Amino acid sequence: MKTLDIAEVAQRSGLPASTLRFYEEKGLIRSTGRHGLRRLFAESVLERLSLIALGQGAGFTLEEMAEMFGADGRPAIDRARLLEQADDLDKRIRHLVRMRDGLRHVAACTAPSHLECPTFRRLLRHAARPPRGRS
Amino acid sequence: MKTLDIAEVAQRSGLPASTLRFYEEKGLIRSTGRHGLRRLFAESVLERLSLIALGQGAGFTLEEMAEMFGADGRPAIDRARLLEQADDLDKRIRHLVRMRDGLRHVAACTAPSHLECPTFRRLLRHAARPPRGRS
DNA sequence: GCTTGACCTCAAGTGCTCTTGAATTCGTAG
DNA sequence: CTACGAATTCAAGAGCACTTGAGGTCAAGC
Structure with a gap:
């Protein structure tokens, strides 16, 4: 080797x-x-x-x-944990998709102030706290 | 108010x-x-x-x-910057989707070691460095 | 053999986002 | 009017993932 x-x-x-x-x-x-x-x-x-x-x-x-x-060197991965993490990722993905759509909307929107745009306001309500974890 | x-x-x-x-x-x-x-x-x-x-x-x-x-308090947002950020998010979303699918696969996969599973190996090749940015 | 340069160790520092603790100041209830 | 509890300030600390710097060592080339 x-x-x-x-x-x-x-x-x-x-x-x-x-x-x-x-x-x-x-x-x-x-x-x-x-x-x-x-x-x-x-x-x-x-x-x-x-x-x-x-x-x-x-x-x-x-x-x-x-x-x-672990000790041996081969990934000794807990499957339940992986699925959990995958579900978590799903949440983060959905969150990011909303983000992205929101950003695109704001960039295109002609409302006098974003805060007056209903779409943006809806987005804000969903922004809340992003599911934790880095990416 | x-x-x-x-x-x-x-x-x-x-x-x-x-x-x-x-x-x-x-x-x-x-x-x-x-x-x-x-x-x-x-x-x-x-x-x-x-x-x-x-x-x-x-x-x-x-x-x-x-x-x-900015000074005034109203978001004075640079539209080009937002679109850039949206594109960046798109990359991150695609990355996370691969992640998530990979995790689900690994959790389900029966190969003796993940490293021997072709799907997992393909995933690894794509893992590379995740597009930067948090969340 | 001696120089060179990549690699080594260990401690400390960085960047970001907050949190914690000690000492202090108020407004309000009693 | 006094005591209480909630807010305040300021400095320091925390967690994560690294990076940087000073000073030392070693294999290889000349």
Whole structure:
């Protein structure tokens, strides 16, 4: 199995080396050894990094993911948790769709003030607090 | 025009008083006066707060919104900017949809390891870096 | 062998959005 | 008029995800 040094991982993943070291410290990735001081990574770390990006997009924190990856290294994922997270994403998607439509409307609307436009006012009522989580 | 004290605004907006003070400090909302030390707000602050929530959901920072609200207090919104932001939201929505589908798939998938499941691997390739912005 | 330059460690700093705590000031009820 | 409770100010702290900087080390090239 081919090993990559940190520069190569950085280049192929698009992440800065500092982030890779940070992820390792957090237990999100592992280096397989050293060449002198220099970390060596298995090629599979690239997959792991994609998985992390995926998880971030889905609203997991780094810490949560570190837990999921568990001891063995293979994602030990709780299915119920995933479905929960998917439902959460659904809410966020619906929210963002309203946002987007709202923005487009406001950009096009000719009402003297947006606050006087009924569509905008309806939008505001729905804005409320966005379902939490980053994206 | 009815005036509300901070507790009432907090209760009706769902935001803690500390956040309201923070928003005022940042120039996002204004109190119309004081009763002794106590801030008084116009009822319209509730609308403003919805607008702020909306903007947050759309990926604006508090500072950006403070600028938009400008001197007069009426949202002085740059339409081109809104459309840009809407397009950005579109990207994020598409990304989240992939996420969500991916999560559902993984929860249902019976492959021995997710990494061996072709659907999951395809998903990973798309995960890349999520379009920036919060929510 | 010595220089070079990439990588290393560890601590501290950044940006954003708030929250918390200590000490103080008021208006209102009794 | 006094005591209470709610608001106030100001400074500091928190959580997340990283980044930056200073100072050290090591493999490789000349």
